[in-house]
Amino acid sequence: MNLEPLATFTVRLDPILDLGDSQWGRRRFVAITGGSFDGARLSGEVLAGGGDWQVVHADGSITVDTRYTLRTHDGAHLYISTSGVRHGPPEVLRRIADGEIVDPSEYYFRLFCRFETGDRRYQWLNRTLAVASAARTADAVKYDAYTLT
Template identity: 40%
Template sequence: MLLINSLITSLLAFSAAAKGQADKKPPAAPGLSFLYSLNCTLAPPIQVGSGPHGTRNVIPITGGTFSGPKLNGKVLNLGADWGLVDKDGVFSADTRYQLQTDDGANIFIRTSGPAQSDGRLHLRLVFETGSAKYYWLNNIIAVGILKSGSGYVLIDAWQLESPKA
């Protein structure tokens, strides 16, 4: 009987705590800090075909430039988008390519994310560099919005910031 009373007391306490959480305002939303705008040139796609995860298309990345408040440079002719089209016809990017800053630092970047109904892609960006100046990129959460053109894409990128206290 003691065990049942203890269990009931715990459930009532949990229920009261959950109700208290429901009455609170939602937490403050994180902010975004602009990283850069990128203009990337592309070669014609290579059709891999249907596979177990969808229809794979490889789009070679051939160059471009990027500029922002903390970093500027060029997109090297090194990398591609190994995107997939799923059973519903939605394209999802899966890129790996190389940035080089104006001061010579090399930054490897991976992006992924699905196309939206307006034709833009929402991207997750992951950076990797050994440069001391840009090492902070290894430890950020970043997002981007991709707009495509004929033979190029434009990507605007932002860093996620903690909400103001």
């Protein structure tokens, strides 16, 4: 098994909507407002309207659960869902929450990516699994996705 670069994603975000504590942890929603992605086989824009239904756990770690739509440079529409985790030392997580730019080497933020489309040109994505290494900024998540070959 190898990793092959797929694309670099920038996903712009609205401010966090805190839904309060649940039996799983503190539930939050973050609306996706747009963005872009660029790679040798996959490029285009992130469409507004998706979101991240995340849970913040007692130890400060976050379970990520996103769903959103992509439009490729040539007009295809793709559904993407990601699931993952973000964790790190409390002081680093606090700096991220305060909107600081924090070097991604100071915390762990990894994603598993699945795609779905009916567009024949991109049906290879329906059978492709991808993983990503991510970083959080004040108003976006940026990640490099790699297909598992």
